[in-house]
Amino acid sequence: MDLTAMSPAPLAVKDVSTKDFLIEVIEGSRDKPVVVDFWAPWCGPCKTLGPILEKNIANTNGAVRMVKVDIDQNQQLAAQMGIQSIPAVFAFYKGQPVDGFMGNQPESTVKSWVDRLAKLAGGAVGQSPVEEALSAAEEMLSEGQAAEAQAVYAQILQHDDHCAAAYAGLARAALALNDPEQAREILAEVPADLQDAKELQPVRTQLDLLAQAATLGGVGELEAAVTAAPDNHEKRLELAQALHAKGRSGEAIDHLLESIKRDRKWNEEAARKQLVTLFEALGYSHELSVEGRRKLSSVLFK
Secondary structure: OOHHHHOOOOOOOEEOOHHHHHHHHHHOOOOOOEEEEEEOOOOHHHHHHHHHHHHHHHOOOOOOEEEEEEOOOOHHHHHHOOOOOOOEEEEEEOOEEEEEEEOOOOHHHHHHHHHHHHHHOOOOOOOOHHHHHHHHHHHHHHOOOHHHHHHHHHHHHHHOOOOHHHHHHHHHHHHHOOOHHHHHHHHHOOOHHHOOOHHHHHHHHHHHHHHHHOOOOOHHHHHHHHHHOOOOHHHHHHHHHHHHHOOOHHHHHHHHHHHHHHHOOOOOOHHHHHHHHHHHHHOOOOHHHHHHHHHHHHHHHO
16 A cells, blocks of 8 residues: 555745735635744744644645744734734634634644634545555454554554654554564554553553453353352453453453353442443454443343
């Protein structure tokens, strides 16, 4: 998959000054939103935010325009706009300011902001090349093609080394290939500013579950214990952990549901909490999670 070939055309960003602000921004926003990036050459965060804005606005396929204003060269305009710190970004539509933000922002926030502007003007925002590649890799992973998915995720990171979803996918592919140590190494390589990204949490949860399961007995031994004593909730919970670690997550969910049916309050609702943790590890949109949550609701609220 050639991400470079799929990349959108570079965005044409015009430098605007006080004298042409009226034409380029106020009048220029009559038919489509115009984003104004107030910046300065000495501003470090501006140099980070600018390319992120340009990339995401380019993905609107012309539904949103962008211009830049150097506040050092246009101090009067900056004062009129109330700019006290940069980066500062404003969006104009139909001649009026409609939205904006101050300071650097994560790319996910910028993308959502730009997408809202495109929709405001009736523009259709298609998938970016990275999003298309992520979708393809996710499909490969769901179909058991972990090595192929791993290669695509690695290529995405060569194209965009700040893509949390690609790091998460690469680690999930490693788990699918029974290599938890590689998954941990991948998570350790994630940039510091992405360490708290929500995409990474399911992988961490899965690694925690695997570590828990490594301390337990074998599945056969635990199954025998549960068969001999169906109300032994501790052994049933351990069995669910062991089954999940072996890739038998459906059976693990069934055992946790059975424990909840028998005694939902046992050990401060330990079975329900373990079930929620398992859903997080699988991903809440996973078919087993969706069906498991439906069953859990029927047990809790019947």
